[in-house]
Amino acid sequence: MGKKKSSESSEFSKADLPKVDIGIAPASREEIAQGLSRLLADTYTLYLKTHNFHWNVTGPMFNTLHLMFEAQYMELSLAVDLIAERIRALGYPAPATYSEYAKLTSIPETAGVPKATEMIQLLVEGQEAVVRTARSLFPSASEVHDEPTADLLTQRMTLHEKNAWMLRSLLE
Numbered sequence: 001m002g003k004k005k006s007s008e009s010s011e012f013s014k015a016d017l018p019k020v021d022i023g024i025a026p027a028s029r030e031e032i033a034q035g036l037s038r039l040l041a042d043t044y045t046l047y048l049k050t051h052n053f054h055w056n057v058t059g060p061m062f063n064t065l066h067l068m069f070e071a072q073y074m075e076l077s078l079a080v081d082l083i084a085e086r087i088r089a090l091g092y093p094a095p096a097t098y099s100e101y102a103k104l105t106s107i108p109e110t111a112g113v114p115k116a117t118e119m120i121q122l123l124v125e126g127q128e129a130v131v132r133t134a135r136s137l138f139p140s141a142s143e144v145h146d147e148p149t150a151d152l153l154t155q156r157m158t159l160h161e162k163n164a165w166m167l168r169s170l171l172e
């Protein structure tokens with residue numbers, strides 16, 4: 001991959017943004033959209049890691065983990081749509097390339113194929129990372145009464161905290 005800066009970058013022209021008059025100032029909408037873009041990148045990255053582990057897990061816990069990871073990646077694959085569409089409703093483009101996600105996410109990629117218990121630990125850390133990102137956006141959303149975003153963040157935090165607990169319990 002070359003180093004050209006280009007049409008593939010995440011930059012977009014502000015002149016192309018639609019006029020959106022929903023009672024939230026443009027600067028606040030932009031801040032929230034940027035935060036949601038980080039949440040989208042985290043969610044997509046965790047989705048891929050979970051699907052990876054669903055495919056590659058081995059060992060005596062295979063059946064339990066294969067199925068648990070499946071339920072989790074399927075939920076994540078639906079969640080990215082809700083987050084991206086909230087960004088669009090705020091008037092901004094949703095990032096949707098692996099290079100943008102790599103820049104925006106707080107979740108590192110996992111190289112190779114870890115042992116099953118390490119997979120569980122990595123997914124606990126991934127679930128917790130998404131919760132932290134979602135929680136960090138909460139003040140900017142509530143400050144401007146962006147209830148739809150706050151509601152989405154609440155749902156995502158509830159789900160990821162529950163997933164983290166269930167995964168963590170397998171290690172105790």
Ligand SMILES: [Fe+2]
Pocket residue numbers: 054070
């Ligand atoms: Fe499968």
